[in-house]
Amino acid sequence: MQQKTNGIILQNTKYQDKRNILKIYTLQHGVQSYIVNIGHSKKSKIKSAHVIGLNQIEFIEQIKKTRSIQLISDIHVSYIYQNLFSNPIKNTIAIFLNEVLLKALKEQTENAELYQFVSKSLIVFDNQNYEASNFHLHFLVELSKHLGFYPNNNYNEKNCLFDIQDGIFTAQIPTHLYYADSELSFHLSKLLTDKSNFTCNAKTRAELLNLLLMLYRLHVPNFGEIKSIQVLKEILA
Numbered sequence: 187m188q189q190k191t192n193g194i195i196l197q198n199t200k201y202q203d204k205r206n207i208l209k210i211y212t213l214q215h216g217v218q219s220y221i222v223n224i225g226h227s228k229k230s231k232i233k234s235a236h237v238i239g240l241n242q243i244e245f246i247e248q249i250k251k252t253r254s255i256q257l258i259s260d261i262h263v264s265y266i267y268q269n270l271f272s273n274p275i276k277n278t279i280a281i282f283l284n285e286v287l288l289k290a291l292k293e294q295t296e297n298a299e300l301y302q303f304v305s306k307s308l309i310v311f312d313n314q315n316y317e318a319s320n321f322h323l324h325f326l327v328e329l330s331k332h333l334g335f336y337p338n339n340n341y342n343e344k345n346c347l348f349d350i351q352d353g354i355f356t357a358q359i360p361t362h363l364y365y366a367d368s369e370l371s372f373h374l375s376k377l378l379t380d381k382s383n384f385t386c387n388a389k390t391r392a393e394l395l396n397l398l399l400m401l402y403r404l405h406v407p408n409f410g411e412i413k414s415i416q417v418l419k420e421i422l423a
Contacts, residue, residue, distance in 0.1 A: 187249045195241045196288045213301045216294040222258045236261040239284045270312040279322050282418045289409050300332040319422050326398040335405040341375035348374055350400050366397050388423045
């Protein structure tokens with residue numbers, strides 16, 4: 187059976203000489219893996235340029251219940267990024283976001299709201315002409331909302347410490363080690379409150395990133411470490 191599907195490429199792995207395995211976050215049925223034949227001639231339906239990470243695509247999947255991994259017979263790039271890959275800062279952030287999505291998106295079921303969030307966020311980022319260095323922080327915060335562990339912004343003069351494990355601001359130092367000090371907690375509250383005008387220096391940006399990634403490690407099973415974080419911190423320093 188053939189059917190047209192929408193997706194965002196998360197991973198492209200070499201499988202055989204002209205065959206790759208793609209992990210794709212699809213609109214219709216969540217995260218799925220597919221085998222594709224990559225061609226190099228002008229007549230090839232699927233070329234290397236089609237299967238770049240974060241590409242937003244429409245594709246024809248060949249569904250056969252006896253196969254554990256389905257086949258793709260045709261790919262069309264549904265949105266062509268203007269500078270996401272050519273702008274050094276945006277490209278570094280994109281590589282980081284790609285790695286986060288690969289680790290955080292696990293469900294093999296339809297979630298149209300989450301899919302649209304990821305798709306539209308990448309398009310907005312691609313078209314963003316103003317300062318882009320905090321985009322990944324906003325993205326992580328908003329993604330956590332869709333994944334079910336968005337921080338409770340109950341910050342005030344009393345509740346001035348952020349408990350990363352419980353996702354709330356508290357007045358007491360938690361009995362565990364996963365919390366932020368008062369200064370970093372203040373900046374997190376500003377990030378949660380003032381999404382459009384939030385600014386910070388490189389040091390605070392790096393500390394907020396560490397905090398948010400710890401939030402993900404505590405709430406997403408097997409999230410682990412992000413390999414691209416060091417390059418991201420260096421280019422945003």
